[in-house]
Amino acid sequence: SAVETGKKLAAYQAVNDYITPEHKVVGIGSGSTVVYAVERILQRPELKNIVYVPTSFQSKLLIIEGGLTLGSVDQFPEIDVTIDGADEVDEQLNAIKGGGACQFQEKVVAEAAKKFVIIADYRKKSTKLGIEWTKGVPIEVVPMAYKGVMKSLETKLSLKPQKSTLRMAVNKAGPVVTDNGNFVIDAHFGAIEDPTSLLKEIKLLTGVYEVGLFCNMAEIAYFGEADGTVSTLK
Numbered sequence: 302s303a304v305e306t307g308k309k310l311a312a313y314q315a316v317n318d319y320i321t322p323e324h325k326v327v328g329i330g331s332g333s334t335v336v337y338a339v340e341r342i343l344q345r346p347e348l349k350n351i352v353y354v355p356t357s358f359q360s361k362l363l364i365i366e367g368g369l370t371l372g373s374v375d376q377f378p379e380i381d382v383t384i385d386g387a388d389e390v391d392e393q394l395n396a397i398k399g400g401g402a403c404q405f406q407e408k409v410v411a412e413a414a415k416k417f418v419i420i421a422d423y424r425k426k427s428t429k430l431g432i433e434w435t436k437g438v439p440i441e442v443v444p445m446a447y448k449g450v451m452k453s454l455e456t457k458l459s460l461k462p463q464k465s466t467l468r469m470a471v472n473k474a475g476p477v478v479t480d481n482g483n484f485v486i487d488a489h490f491g492a493i494e495d496p497t498s499l500l501k502e503i504k505l506l507t508g509v510y511e512v513g514l515f516c517n518m519a520e521i522a523y524f525g526e527a528d529g530t531v532s533t534l535k
């Protein structure tokens with residue numbers, strides 16, 4: 302499909318451009334697009350001596366099953382480059398992440414990197430966050446506090462959400478439980494004019510563990526377009 306081709310082209314281009322044999326530590330994101338990045342890494346034997354740091358159980362399995370060297374971010378706190386997907390990217394390179402409920406470890410590993418590179422298919426390219434991605438801003442919350450967060454989202458933000466929902470699992474009864482043992486609330490705000498301010502306000506609410514807004518973090522974003530080309534945003 303054009304979407305899968307787009308993911309693959311963006312991932313391959315980003316690996317070719319940003320991972321070199323001189324690198325010591327590389328962060329591997331989570332989701333479906335990053336699978337193509339690992340696929341490309343495995344095609345380049347000269348990248349075998351790099352330590353790869355995961356951002357989820359899924360990402361950890363990708364590294365292990367690829368036979369790549371696994372490292373943890375507390376063991377390797379200085380990461381050369383982290384490559385990860387996103388749910389939506391605006392024109393200032395702000396991103397919504399957490400569609401896969403992995404945004405906490407992703408943000409830790411993205412921040413630990415000298416360069417954070419986003420890879421995505423054309424559906425993720427947007428003018429403002431909340432326009433293309435209509436599933437809300439993923440907010441990881443501590444389970445015992447989730448009702449309090451739901452209330453605070455309604456009463457304490459300058460930008461009120463249209464609705465907030467507890468993310469329910471599909472292949473498991475009950476809510477989605479993250480790799481960190483938490484719940485996810487998806488908060489719908491529509492088009493987000495100022496993601497940095499929204500991030501700060503949400504992060505301060507008691508019970509919030511991490512917010513799926515990555516503002517002023519990415520160095521570049523690669524988009525695999527429907528026509529088979531790759532565009533970049535810097």
Ligand code: DER
Binds near residue numbers: 330332397398400407
């Ligand atoms: O959970 C995340 O932030 C992931 O990076 C994710 O949302 C991107 O997933 P995709 O590459 O499968 O679209």
